[in-house]
Amino acid sequence: MATTQTPAPPRRIYMDHAATARPLPEVVAAMLPYLAEEYGSPQSFHRQGSGPAHALKRAREQVGGLIGAPASQITFTSGGIEANNLAVKGAALAYERRGKHIVTTEVEHYSVHHSVKFLEKLGFETTLVKVDGYGRVDPQAVVDALRDDTILVSVQLANQEVGTLQPVAEVARLVKAHNKQIIVHTDATYAVGQIPVDVATLGVDLLSLTAHRFYGPKGAGALYAGKGVRLTPLIHGGVQENGKRAGTENVPAIVGLGVAAERAAAEMEARVEKVRGLRDRLERGLLERIENVQVNGHPSERLPGYLDLSIEGIEGEGTLVRLDLDGIAVASGSACASMALKGSPVLHAIGVDEVLAQGSILITLGIDNTDADIDDALEEIPKVVATLRAMSPIYGKRKHYFR
Structure with a gap:
């Protein structure tokens, strides 16, 4: 009796790197010890805690190196969405005595749009700046949207859907020339690790990033906050991350983020x-x-x-x-x-x-x-x-x- 062979499944081709990317083998290898032998809490003062604490310090340096920032200005988060929430809500709440007006664009990620919508329930007001047919914002239009009570401007570095790069450096320059006290944030979660990014060149106060889009693990991200920038914590109950984000750090994922950042910078x-x-x-x-x-x-x-x-x-x-x-x-x-x-x-x-x-x-x-x-x-x-x-x-x- 003849047998029928099942056709072999087609070769899989992954072309959805905006959603997530496969972690590099060296990223996975670096993470494994912190899931087994190096399991201590980085806050502990004994030997089991010193290894993870050193690993966090090293990862902070690696992430800072990727974006040209001091390690002391890097706060680890669970990913880009949390970083955006901490940036937008944290800055708005920290500076609300100066005013309650926020400027952002109509093409930002939901984590930015939903954060400002949450703040609107607390009495904040938002201006959404329109973009052109390519999805690019006019820096002068951002400045034209500023008011005396504007405390925060958030403009993404790269769009999540069409990939358009925004003129963030020019936005930041013009905003600071108008009022140097306005905090400028950029959601760089789709850009960091894909193109060169330098916080000094951009001139921003806050920058969000995530590991899993540049071949790191899911569950790890970071927020750069420049010197003197205040943030109201959104998660309470601990002193981790210099008081900005309570909770024992996800050491394995953060180690992976650090290695992915180092490889991205080198390559x-x-x-x-x-x-x-x-x-x-x-x-x-x-x-x-x-x-x-x-x-x-x-x-x-x-x-x-x-x-x-x-x-x-x-x-x-x-x-x-x-x-x-x-x-x-x-x-x-x-x-x-x-x-x-x-x-x-x-x-x-x-x-x-x-x-x-x-x-x-x-x-x-x-x-x-x-x-x-x-x-x-x-x-x-x-x-x-x-x-x-x-x-x-x-x-x-x-x-x-x-x-």
């Missing part, structure tokens, strides 16, 4: 060159093979691995599922809310047509991607788009919206 130029080269090749190839598609985000001032595409005649979630079945992991620019598909707030902010926004996919490449991955993606993605368009009852029957 930055090579990483940027490799990832940008792969992204540019993929972008050119897809634009040649797929008609009626637009690239979202700034053409040059963009994170090297980012490629956000709006493709007419498809739906992003369906495309994601079909590509996943073919072994390619990407993200979708659309989201499901209230039982109805709604376009991305970022794409809405940059003026992408609502229907076209539903057909958005986000491809984010990393250092572990290869030319073979690009070859396979250039073969599979156009085939999936063609298949889905053939099933669409509306493709070709509506006005095209392309820049």
